[in-house]
Amino acid sequence: MPTVDLATTSLRELNELLHKQGAGTNETQWEILNPKGRHAVAVGVDAPLNIDIKGPVGYYVAGMNKHANIVVHGSAGPGAAENMMSGKVVVKGDVSQYAGATGRGGLLVVEGNASSRCGISMKGIDIVVKGNIGHMSAFMAQTGNLVVFGDAGDALGDSIYEARLFVRGSVKSLGADCVEKEMRDEHLDLVDNILQRSGLNGVKPKDFRRYGSSRKLYNFNIDNADAY
Amino acid sequence: MTYHNPPTTPRKSAVFDDYTLSEIRRAASTGIYDIRGGGAKRKVPHFDDLLFLGASMSRYPLEGYREKCSTTVTLGTRYAKKPIELKIPITVAGMSFGSLSANAKEALGRGATIAGTSTTTGDGGMTPEERGQSQTLVYQYLPSRYGMNPDDLRKADAIEVVVGQGAKPGGGGMLLGQKISDRVAEMRTLPKGIDQRSACRHPDWTGPDDLEIKIIELREITDWQKPIYVKVGGARPYYDVALAVKAGADVVVVDGMQGGTAATQEVFIEHVGQPTLACIRPAVQALQDLGMHRKVQLIISGGIRNGADVAKALALGADAVSVGSAALVALGDNDPALESEYQKLNTTAGAYDDWHEGRDPAGITTQDPELSKRLDPVLAGRRLANYLKVMTLEAQTIARACGHNHVHNLEPEDLCALTIEAAAMARVPLAGTSWIPGQGNL
Numbered sequence: 001m002p003t004v005d006l007a008t009t010s011l012r013e014l015n016e017l018l019h020k021q022g023a024g025t026n027e028t029q030w031e032i033l034n035p036k037g038r039h040a041v042a043v044g045v046d047a048p049l050n051i052d053i054k055g056p057v058g059y060y061v062a063g064m065n066k067h068a069n070i071v072v073h074g075s076a077g078p079g080a081a082e083n084m085m086s087g088k089v090v091v092k093g094d095v096s097q098y099a100g101a102t103g104r105g106g107l108l109v110v111e112g113n114a115s116s117r118c119g120i121s122m123k124g125i126d127i128v129v130k131g132n133i134g135h136m137s138a139f140m141a142q143t144g145n146l147v148v149f150g151d152a153g154d155a156l157g158d159s160i161y162e163a164r165l166f167v168r169g170s171v172k173s174l175g176a177d178c179v180e181k182e183m184r185d186e187h188l189d190l191v192d193n194i195l196q197r198s199g200l201n202g203v204k205p206k207d208f209r210r211y212g213s214s215r216k217l218y219n220f221n222i223d224n225a226d227a228y
Numbered sequence: 229m230t231y232h233n234p235p236t237t238p239r240k241s242a243v244f245d246d247y248t249l250s251e252i253r254r255a256a257s258t259g260i261y262d263i264r265g266g267g268a269k270r271k272v273p274h275f276d277d278l279l280f281l282g283a284s285m286s287r288y289p290l291e292g293y294r295e296k297c298s299t300t301v302t303l304g305t306r307y308a309k310k311p312i313e314l315k316i317p318i319t320v321a322g323m324s325f326g327s328l329s330a331n332a333k334e335a336l337g338r339g340a341t342i343a344g345t346s347t348t349t350g351d352g353g354m355t356p357e358e359r360g361q362s363q364t365l366v367y368q369y370l371p372s373r374y375g376m377n378p379d380d381l382r383k384a385d386a387i388e389v390v391v392g393q394g395a396k397p398g399g400g401g402m403l404l405g406q407k408i409s410d411r412v413a414e415m416r417t418l419p420k421g422i423d424q425r426s427a428c429r430h431p432d433w434t435g436p437d438d439l440e441i442k443i444i445e446l447r448e449i450t451d452w453q454k455p456i457y458v459k460v461g462g463a464r465p466y467y468d469v470a471l472a473v474k475a476g477a478d479v480v481v482v483d484g485m486q487g488g489t490a491a492t493q494e495v496f497i498e499h500v501g502q503p504t505l506a507c508i509r510p511a512v513q514a515l516q517d518l519g520m521h522r523k524v525q526l527i528i529s530g531g532i533r534n535g536a537d538v539a540k541a542l543a544l545g546a547d548a549v550s551v552g553s554a555a556l557v558a559l560g561d562n563d564p565a566l567e568s569e570y571q572k573l574n575t576t577a578g579a580y581d582d583w584h585e586g587r588d589p590a591g592i593t594t595q596d597p598e599l600s601k602r603l604d605p606v607l608a609g610r611r612l613a614n615y616l617k618v619m620t621l622e623a624q625t626i627a628r629a630c631g632h633n634h635v636h637n638l639e640p641e642d643l644c645a646l647t648i649e650a651a652a653m654a655r656v657p658l659a660g661t662s663w664i665p666g667q668g669n670l
Contacts, residue, residue: 015448039441044378044449059438060445064378079432079442083376098432102373104417120431121373123417140427142417159425161418218422219405222259 002027007034011041021047023067037077042070048087062089065106078115081108084125088197097134100127103144109198116153119146122163128198138165139175147194147208157211161218166191166208176227179214251494262494265327265583265593267395267486267531267553272503274486275537277650278643279659282629290628297624298634301548303525304386304455304478307447311478312364312386312455314548315344316620317635318538320612321483321529321552322368322388322459324350326412326424327490327583328556329600330357331608332592335559337361338605339612343620348388348550351401351426351490353415354380361609366457369446371400371427374416378449386479387446388457389439391430392468394487394530397461397501401426401492409595436471443476457481462507462530463500469514469526479525481550482511486531488553490593491584504530506653512545521545535622542623543638544654551616558615559608560590 004014014032021027030051035041039058042051045068053061056074066085075093084103091099094112101117103125110118113131119138128147135153138146141163151169158175164187165178174180183206191205217224240246254262283289290297304311320340325333327350334357340347346364353375359365367384369376381387392398405421413420433442443456458472459481472480484504489497508528515521528541529550541549562570564577569589573580583593591602627635630642644659645651651658652665 011448012452016451019451040445040448043445044381046378059441060432063445064381064449066378078438079445082432083373083378085378097434101432102376104376117431121427123373139431140425161422218419220260220423 001029001031003031003033005033006036006038006041011038014041015043018042018045018047018049018051021045021049023047025049035074039077042068045070045087056093061091065089075112080110081106081125084108094131099129100125103127107194107197109200113150119144119163122146126194126197128194128200130200132169135172136175138163138178141165145190145194147191147198149203157213159217160211160213162213164190165211167211168203168208171209171211174211177214177217178211181210181212183208183210263491263584264494264497264581265489265491266497266581267488268498268501270498272485273505273647273650273653274503274531275505275533275540277505277646278540278654278656279646280536280539280543280626280630280642281644283631287631289631290633292625292628295628296633297628299620299624301525301636303457303527303548306455306478306520306524307452307476308386308455308478309451309453310385310455312346312366314346314364316616317542317548317623318343318532318616318619319345319366319527319548319550320347320555321487321550322348322350322366322390323552323556324352324490325355325358326350326352326374326416326595327593329591329594329603330355330411331600331603331605332556332559333358334361334605335603335608335612336555337365338609339555339558339616340364342609342613343616345616346385349380349384352412353377354383359383361605368459371430372416372425373431374424374426381446381450384454386455386457387450388459388481389443389446389477390459391439391472392459392461392463392483393489394462394483394485394501394504395489396492396496397463398428399492399496399500400428401490412595436475439471439475447476455479457527459483462487462502462504465502465507466510466514469511470518473515473518473520473524477524479527480511480515481527481529482507483550484528484530487529488556503653504528504532505650508541508544508546509653509655515545522547535619535624536626538619538623539626539635539638540643540654542635543642544640547636551619554615555612556592558612559592560603560611561588561592563590566590 032053035055035057037058043063046066049068051070053072058077060079062070062081068087072091076095078096080095080099081089082101084106086106088107090109097115098117100108102121104123108127110129114129114133116134118133122141122144125144132150138157142161148167152171154173155175157178188205301317341363348366366386370390455478457479458477460468462484484507485501525547527548528546532549566589588594591599643656
């Protein structure tokens, strides 16, 4: 198993090594030591690698990930797994702002809390947060699913499109065009599937409430001007 | 004796002119502001307000058609392992698939490649046709991140982080639902038929310090191979350029208020931002103050029309210019041959700007398959290449007349201004004087 110690190896060398791994590589297990809050750790990975990052990271960890399973054994700064395409990213601690921003696929699991703008402009990613999420989360979220065990801050789902939001705790306020919706069987199955893929068992999907777009702002109408 | 009052000639208001009156009636009738494409139509100081001082005694001209005047430009010399090498200092600006038809995007790629320059993607991602036909393709990294894909980042020759646009600094876009075809909807991950709002700010960074880290991420993902451009709208060019340099840009693009857009509010296009002419010297000043002029390259866009505009922008300190609206005209946009069809849309050739409605008779700003077929990408690409080459020849002609063997050797000393306003903005003397108004102020 390759071990890269960022105390002695540069970030550039690390990412270059990871980028050299193709789909058929035998070097699938990677361990990264001493990240110490560095930015852009393991970004742009495009192979089915299992990468354990042993410590806290800065901005954009696992940015634009494709295929890899990346676990951060610590907390992460802003933009964790931003624009992820596929694969799985798990952050054992908390994440800062914009976690999973614009993500187009894959699964992001945050075992701690997420700050503001979690899932902002998400485009197909699934995000699970075991703790709370901050304000303006899922702003302009297009597609994908956000599952939150704890509470959500102000303006959840403002200007949301077709993404689905599931919150078990309280929601401080809903943003423009975001409304609570009925939790039907298909949504219970969906949450159950996401929880299973996240490895988070013992949680009941029926405890979550669903939020999504009322679709009133999808086409401009002057009578909705107060919403803007 | 009987006195008759002579009739008074009807007088229309200069403030409430016919256009203003029609806009008030339109707003009252529809309840929505006017959305249109293109750039500012109002008259503001522009390159026409400058003149070149050809050589006579104090300067020695070069012979046209005999002595070489180079036009090559290298972009991205600061950090990128693979800088962009272009034959001409004129690039094609970012315009989205979605806003433009696939044939139009293909034509832009073909034309730019023939002319030896680059073209640029736009809001909506990279199409295979565009990548296939563009020898040098700049991939825009936009606030909306529609279609954003790391594979496309890796396929690009350069990455342009779009922070602002000259037509709408601080504003996002609006692609109305009628223009959202199945393919556009799929690329943007949004339902067909709904208005597609493009964000005005990037979702995962909130200022220049964040941008610096974002640029490092983009460089790491692409192994530091590709130049990173930062594009700003021409509003506060000195500070925006300085911050873009600080954030690590290889190239800064400054887009003045005459720069076009696919669709935004008319009031935004006409009333926000600064004229392109007014943006160049503060942008150059910022680079000079940081010791980065010619090290971080500067591209100027917004209303570039001919070789004289190109030469003037270069003389004021730009390394290259970019054309968008003019490139569309070269393809066939607003062609008088289609006048009868423009009239059916209640407009006339030369004024058509409702690009967001998707009914472009020229087949350029549309997703209608029948209309799109009207544009032959090979022929239109040839037309664009001709236009780019003519502009280059024109700029060379002027540079030679000023005694320069490379268009980059043009300098402010080669220029004078026709108006006090232009003299102040371009920081060149008013014609016939040695007076530069406001010199020293940013």
